[in-house]
Amino acid sequence: MKTPLIDIRRLTRDYAGGGLFARPSLTRALDDLTMTVEAGTIHGIVGESGCGKSTLARILMALDRPTSGDVILDGASLFDLSPKELMRKRRDFQMVFQDPFGSLDPRQRVARIVAEPLHVLDEKPSRAARRERVMAMLEAVGLNAAQAERYPHEFSGGQRQRIAIARALITEPKLVVADEAVSALDLSVQAQVLNLITRLKRERGVTFLFITHNLAVVDAVADQVGVMYRGRLVESGPARAVFERPLHPYTRVLADAEPSVTKFGRPPARPAPPAAALAAPLTHGPPGQGCAFLPRCPLAGPRCAAEAPVLRQVLPGRQTACHHAEQMLCAPA
């Protein structure tokens, strides 16, 4: 078995809330998250706001440190590195952000924006070499050299996201974390950017951690997928298998809730959890006993309240954190 590109081990991140006048509180954004990402794949992370997916992205980018746990990127623990080593390591992982209007400095020209990550290289390339790399990269993402001297406001959302992707790829990283990278794009442009990501994976072997709330998008491009709920990974496996037959009720809830051009009118009633459960806010409580999804779960039973399910293998390559996974397996899709 080859070693994975990213090995995330028991990652936990707590945020201290409150302040001078508010009651101090602790929110757990990531709760004992363990997962691996193979090199050369697109790995989707699906979850709703507050599930911890953006915290995960920030920690993977070493913009934030975990409360406990470790991230091993390409054999090296990210948080044991000295600042200098971390700086050098940064060429291997880059990020594409959600908002194509906020992630590009409006006062800089495209050429300078795209070249920014070259800052991490030990040997700073010459001006000419820099320019050459920027031009090659712009062409690789479907923009042309003439556009390098323009400012971001002269581009559409889709083009801006291409610029952001070019910036992320300029150091030839092994990993690109894409946090809702296509969510803000129009449908006709979204598919173009998704195709670009698939092509970059195929042609350059770039690994993408593709974070989104949109199942259809993940289904279209991802090889593997992980589903997060309240800071935990509740299901993982090959994307196709997970969406065809979810093994966690939350994955099913997400899939059912997603509107589709083939679902007309009011959706057929599903076994619904108690009304009060629907109202439960999507914030994290303190780590307690029982399953975090319990209040919203149609399958909830007594065991779910007493014992938190751990992530376990149910089928080859398929993991889920649910006591009733076997029941999901037998239920009609």
Place this chain on the structure above:
Amino acid sequence: MSAAPLLSVENLDIAMRLPDGGRLPIVKDFSLTLQAGDTLGIVGESGSGKSLLSLAVMGLLPPAAIASGRILLEGRDLMALDDDGMSRVRGRRIGMIFQEPMTALNPAMTVGDQIAEGLVRHEKLSWKAAREAAVDLLDRVRIPDPRARAKAYPHQMSGGQRQRVGIAIAVAMRPALMIADEPTTALDVTVQAEVLEILDDLCAREGMALMLISHDLGVIARMCARTLVLYAGRRMEEGDTRGVLTEPLNPYTRGLLRAVPRRRVDGAPLDTIPGTVPGFARLPEGCVFSDRCGDVVAACRAGEPAWTQPRPNRGVRCIRAQQEMPA
């Protein structure tokens, strides 16, 4: 039918006044009719002019916009009304739900009072009675423990709950027409599903007509009986939702539907519409979609195709759709 339709928009053109004195046309040749209880989805990407359209119906166009044509609500010409008349129509006859409820709510007022405010002003209720009604409305948009939550401020609520408050405010006056502009775009999918269900229930129960503006074809499919597809300020296609989404007549609608991300078994790339939505100042000659259309022929660039109705209740703007339509 002798009664006037609830809403009828006739030959609406909207242009923006430019600082150099010129005019930039945005919406052109737009018409629609909406009967009481109808649900109409308006699909459009950014730059389609769909938000300007809803503002026009609400009489909230920015000062730089010049509109011509007629907008009739229950037979009354809204464009002829003055500000006072229009603000009486807004709220009472037309309700509006915005994309980001946080910006539409007053941060310094409890949500209960914000719902009650309209009832006091328009329905002349006492504050006490209006606050009672607000609690009832919060209950109807399924806010748990409505009596306590009525005393909460917007920032103390989640995005989904704020949008429900937004709906409660819009519904309070029992408007005949509800305009929802991307009402769930900022929400998570499970919250979106709940909000859509609440909106659906309320429209059905109160007999409100719904004009839902969205870029999400799935949301339109879920909510609307009829669909109108907008591109660069022009209606490209209109019809019953199932018909438009399963048998699209306009290449743009076809392209949009094909671009919906889905798993390709063969690993082939996703279908795309080449290029991007052109700015209103840079529209191509002839048909506005001709520069991105796969089915384009020379005639498409010769002149802008007219709006035609190949079948009852079905409209399209495409010369090729006319040619290829089976008789």
Place this chain on the structure above:
Amino acid sequence: MTAPASSTPLPTARRKSPGLRLATRPNLVIGGALVAFLLGIALVSLVWTPLPPTKMQIALKLKAPLEKGLFGTDHLGRDVASMLMAGAWNSLSIAVSAVALGAAVGTALGVTVAAKRGLFEAVAMRANDVIFAFPPILSAMMLGALMGTGRGTAIIAIATFMVPVFARVTAGAASQVWARDFILAARSAGKGVTRITIEHVLPNIANQIIVQVAIQLGLAILTEAGLSFLGLGMAPPAPTWGRMLADSQTYLGTAPWLALMPGLAIALTVFGFNMLGDGLRDLLDPREKGRT
């Protein structure tokens, strides 16, 4: 429309020509012309004035405007027009130096506060409040006691008063920039706080600083006049608008032009800078229009 799309204003499709932008902005034109005129006068006064501004001709004292010189003479027979010209240089040079100093220190403080946050922010901003609470007149008196009155004292006293203003404006603007995603992108590129501040933060808040400079220049002129009026400004015989006003008090009944001329000069200058500031704000960021 989706949220990001609505942030692209429609008219960007056709860019306005610079000439047109000027013509539609009377604030900028009027303010700019006034300031340019004053600056011109001040510069000319260095090489030429109708008469030497300090030359006394007691025989010709308190002559009315046009009777002797353009604006008459004062109680010592000095030419008022010449004094006004030289005063323009003295006032403007003090105001510009003070604002430059205040803007530099205040901006440095502000961007540091935005970058550091936490305890540093709390301490710096409270210190700011304390300084801000001292009227510049009081600072000038204390400074004057320490180092004597004069040009330097006036500059430092006014600059001290400007620092908190600039610190506050830049800290607010810079904090907003720090919250943007392109800052995260720069951090992902391994850039440190100082580099990010220089490369990303400062260019993005430059507009606000420029506008503030114009507005504060008006205020600085006013403060300088106040200090001179009280005798805390430049030492005599160097003519300043403030002292011309102070000297004119005794003769208000007999020679009102002595008060009127420097008063008008001060008012016009402040008005010019304020108009320029408003105009620049509209020009650089149309969204700011109408805000105070």
